[in-house]
Amino acid sequence: MTWHIESERDLYRDKWVHLTTADVLLPDGRHLDHRIIRTAAPGAGLVTVDEQQRVLLIWRHRFITDTYGWEIPQGSIREGENPADAAVRETEEETGWRPRQPIRRLVYTQPSPGIMTSEHHIFRADGADHIGAPKDAFESDRIDWVPLDDVRELIAEQHIVAGTTLVALLLLLVDR
Known part of the structure; x- marks a missing residue:
């Protein structure tokens, strides 16, 4: 039961953080509008x-x-x-x-x-x-x-x- 990112759109980006909104396909076929915060470095x-x-x-x-x-x-x-x-x-x-x-x-x-x-x-x-x-x-x-x-x-x-x-x-x- 995996969730799959269908598409992403940038909301904000700088050298520390990248914020996107994602269209996520759920296992049951529904879609979820979700935010993702991607950090620059571990x-x-x-x-x-x-x-x-x-x-x-x-x-x-x-x-x-x-x-x-x-x-x-x-x-x-x-x-x-x-x-x-x-x-x-x-x-x-x-x-x-x-x-x-x-x-x-x-x-x-x-x-x-x-x-x-x-x-x-x-x-x-x-x-x-x-x-x-x-x-x-x-x-x-x-x-x-x-x-x-x-x-x-x-x-x-x-x-x-x-x-x-x-x-x-x-x-x-x-x-x-």
Whole structure:
């Protein structure tokens, strides 16, 4: 039972996002007018856990939802860059901490496949070394090592709500 895109029409496009309207043929023969958000590049992020079982997180404001929350560092993969290298680069730029090798794949996720093509490659590192101030200090209000034991409560209090961060941290808790 697959849905098939019969045609698409551009609504908006820039270097970050491409919005289309699609005529989708449903398995029962009906048509659906649907919007599709195509993102420019996949993303990569990193869950860094230290020897004290704390995870490196950034506290940031998301202006679209006007909310604050803890998130893992993540961002776009540059052209020609492999996902693991992008995850390390984003962590260094956003936190000022250099993750220790080896970097291991944790999870691949599509945060909202019913509306967008966004895909995230998430990795894990055990430990990090402080290399200085974050290059992208505007990304967060605070950078901290948060105890893994606090993650469930932070989720319950809605201090961790970003989908990719939720997936990564919950998987980390299950794998403990």
